[in-house]
Amino acid sequence: MTVVYNCVVLVKQVPDTKRITGKAMNDDGTVNRAALPAIFNPEDLNALEAALDIKDRFGGTVTVITMGLPAAVTTLKDALYRGADEAILVTDARCAASDTLATSYILSCAVKRIKYDIVLCGRQAIDGDTAQVGPQLAEKLGIPQITYVEKPVEIEGRTITAQRNAGNGWQKVKAQLPVLLTVTGQANVPRVAAAKKMMKYKAAMTPAGIEQTLKAENAAATPDEIKSLAAHKAGELEKKGVLIKQWNLDFLKADLTWCGRNGSPTKVHRIQSVVLASKETKSIEPTDDGLSGMIHELLEDKIIA
Amino acid sequence: MIDVNRRGEVWVFAEQHGGLLEDTPIELMSKGRHLADILGVGLGAVLLGDNVKALAAKLIHYGADKVYLAEHPLLEHYQANSYAKVFYDLIHKYKPQIVVYGATAVGRDLGPRIASVTKAGLTADCTDLQIGDHKTTDGQTHKNLLFQIRPAFGGNIIATIINYDRWPQMATIREGVMVMATPDTKRKGQVITEKVELSPQELPIEILEEHTRAKKVDLKAARIIVAGGAGLGSKENFRLIWDLANCLGGAPAATRAAIDLGFIDHDHQVGQTGTTVRPSLYIAVGISGAIQHQSGMSQSQKIVAINNDPQAPIFDVAHYKIVGDLNEVVPRMIKAIKEKGFKETSSAESK
Numbered sequence A: 001m002t003v004v005y006n007c008v009v010l011v012k013q014v015p016d017t018k019r020i021t022g023k024a025m026n027d028d029g030t031v032n033r034a035a036l037p038a039i040f041n042p043e044d045l046n047a048l049e050a051a052l053d054i055k056d057r058f059g060g061t062v063t064v065i066t067m068g069l070p071a072a073v074t075t076l077k078d079a080l081y082r083g084a085d086e087a088i089l090v091t092d093a094r095c096a097a098s099d100t101l102a103t104s105y106i107l108s109c110a111v112k113r114i115k116y117d118i119v120l121c122g123r124q125a126i127d128g129d130t131a132q133v134g135p136q137l138a139e140k141l142g143i144p145q146i147t148y149v150e151k152p153v154e155i156e157g158r159t160i161t162a163q164r165n166a167g168n169g170w171q172k173v174k175a176q177l178p179v180l181l182t183v184t185g186q187a188n189v190p191r192v193a194a195a196k197k198m199m200k201y202k203a204a205m206t207p208a209g210i211e212q213t214l215k216a217e218n219a220a221a222t223p224d225e226i227k228s229l230a231a232h233k234a235g236e237l238e239k240k241g242v243l244i245k246q247w248n249l250d251f252l253k254a255d256l257t258w259c260g261r262n263g264s265p266t267k268v269h270r271i272q273s274v275v276l277a278s279k280e281t282k283s284i285e286p287t288d289d290g291l292s293g294m295i296h297e298l299l300e301d302k303i304i305a
Numbered sequence B: 001m002i003d004v005n006r007r008g009e010v011w012v013f014a015e016q017h018g019g020l021l022e023d024t025p026i027e028l029m030s031k032g033r034h035l036a037d038i039l040g041v042g043l044g045a046v047l048l049g050d051n052v053k054a055l056a057a058k059l060i061h062y063g064a065d066k067v068y069l070a071e072h073p074l075l076e077h078y079q080a081n082s083y084a085k086v087f088y089d090l091i092h093k094y095k096p097q098i099v100v101y102g103a104t105a106v107g108r109d110l111g112p113r114i115a116s117v118t119k120a121g122l123t124a125d126c127t128d129l130q131i132g133d134h135k136t137t138d139g140q141t142h143k144n145l146l147f148q149i150r151p152a153f154g155g156n157i158i159a160t161i162i163n164y165d166r167w168p169q170m171a172t173i174r175e176g177v178m179v180m181a182t183p184d185t186k187r188k189g190q191v192i193t194e195k196v197e198l199s200p201q202e203l204p205i206e207i208l209e210e211h212t213r214a215k216k217v218d219l220k221a222a223r224i225i226v227a228g229g230a231g232l233g234s235k236e237n238f239r240l241i242w243d244l245a246n247c248l249g250g251a252p253a254a255t256r257a258a259i260d261l262g263f264i265d266h267d268h269q270v271g272q273t274g275t276t277v278r279p280s281l282y283i284a285v286g287i288s289g290a291i292q293h294q295s296g297m298s299q300s301q302k303i304v305a306i307n308n309d310p311q312a313p314i315f316d317v318a319h320y321k322i323v324g325d326l327n328e329v330v331p332r333m334i335k336a337i338k339e340k341g342f343k344e345t346s347s348a349e350s351k
Helices: A042-058 A070-082 A100-111 A133-141 A195-201 A207-217 A223-240 A288-300 B023-039 B055-061 B080-094 B105-118 B239-248 B256-260 B326-339
Strands: A005-011 A013-015 A038-040 A060-067 A086-090 A118-122 A145-149 A154-156 A159-165 A169-176 A179-183 A245-247 A267-273 A282-284 B010-013 B043-049 B066-071 B098-102 B122-126 B128-135 B141-152 B157-162 B169-173 B190-194 B206-212 B224-228 B251-254 B281-285 B302-307 B320-323
Touching (some): A005 A100, A013 A070, A042 A118, A042 A179, A060 A100, A070 A195, A100 B122, A118 A133, A133 A145, A133 B080, A133 B105, A145 B105, A267 B128, A282 A288, B023 B043, B023 B128, B023 B169, B043 B055, B055 B066, B066 B080, B224 B239, B239 B251, B239 B281, B239 B326
Parallel strands (some): A282 B320, B224 B251
Antiparallel strands (some): A013 A038, A169 B206, B128 B141, B141 B157
16 A cells, blocks of 8 residues: 655745835835735745655645735745645735644644645745744644754654754754654755746636736726626636635634734734944954954953963 | 633743753742742742752752642653643642743644633743833823733834733743843742643653753853854854854854854854843854844944944944954954953864
């Protein structure tokens, strides 16, 4: 009997925080997201690669899910270009302001609708660096978590073996499927998009994306006409296997108590720009005398001994 | 869900491995003590493990009023499911108002799992904790909340997070940012031994192998740190950092950029994704001073910065500003130090 594995990968579209410049900060200290390029969260690419690697070695499927704005569809398409079989966009205005707890609840509702053996997440996202959604999602799914996976995994039957970073060293651990893994940037080198896949998925869209495009193309059309055109187009894309599924909270039958702002116990009290501590700075000439004087001061102040 | 409980204690997760307490919980004890005193409540340490009772006294010396001791052979090695279950039962029973964990590999694995079961908030990787009041948009004031302060967006902003409707208020705290208190060996406290019921089914992970890797350098303990940035240009030239560190008896360190360029091992990294340090003296060489780096070193007692760009942001936090070519300044500085009678140490080795 051949054993294949169904992998679900949770990915996130994030602002590229490494490229934050002065312009990316508003005067009130909040982040001007519009000024930042949106990218595939780096360690989510490692999670995707780990899943694709499992598929390559053992067979199975790779389904990618993201929760976000409709624009996050570009991240899903990127995942399809790299080898994912299916992509799902969870999008709903009522998801807004979700903290990690609410996010993990909503994602758990989505994952539960899919047949899975292994759930994979990046270790953490670069916009928040919390590393919380993975473990919280594992708890909500009632499955064990193996965090900080730093090497390709081994699987035999229903037993998975993984090497994880334990902070001050590493551990090799074993668990029975299903299991959730969080994957670090050291685990692998993510593959790049494949030309053939790009050809196939270039036209991939969500139903909302289709409607939006049709509205722009047919300004004179009535809403009903748009609807019927959209349904037709969605059917076409589905036949080609390039329709990106779009799920909202109603479809997920999510309990709204646990979603969005209401479902988020953590709230923002205040956001501040990082203000550099202004100190009394003394300029030292880069000469022998200047440096010798400074060393003398440091000795006098018992900073060095 | 745990309701708001104003009389609840402040708790610290006393992370231990093999019967030894980690540094981080001890650092957290002093902060926890401070918060508990402001709130007028007790400070509890939560100690899970097998045969770890001996650590309770140490936790009391560092400020705990009570140590909640949960011992069981199945708690010998940490794993998320078993630890979360025992910890959750304790939270449910005693209803603390605040629970803090070190943002260690274990704390960041355990905290979210507990937060998910309790449906409580958890703020990751805090760099400070304070007590304060929050006014909601509808005009309600919530008094004496835990302000959970953390950098966000790659360190470009500082966010203060609160939770007022679902408790406990929980946070993980970055390693090394809280200052360890001096232990008071005469301090008395109470050890509360909890009955633990666990079955092997609650341990779904089997640890096959475990390897600890000794850190190549202990930056947290170093009194003097000499750090190099991308401005050093090459691994060969990074030798200057080792030389200056050696002649001061200090530890060599680096920015993330220098580490990504392969100048030195990751253990030497100072900054947001590395170690937070507060030595007596921090010498920044060829470091422009990105916020991510500054957040890990700006608390140093004295900062000397050497850079050829007079506008480099590192000078904003420096006490001594030296504008010049590091290839000339560093050898001159070494010479000046040697003239003051410093003997070169060989404790730090370049590899």
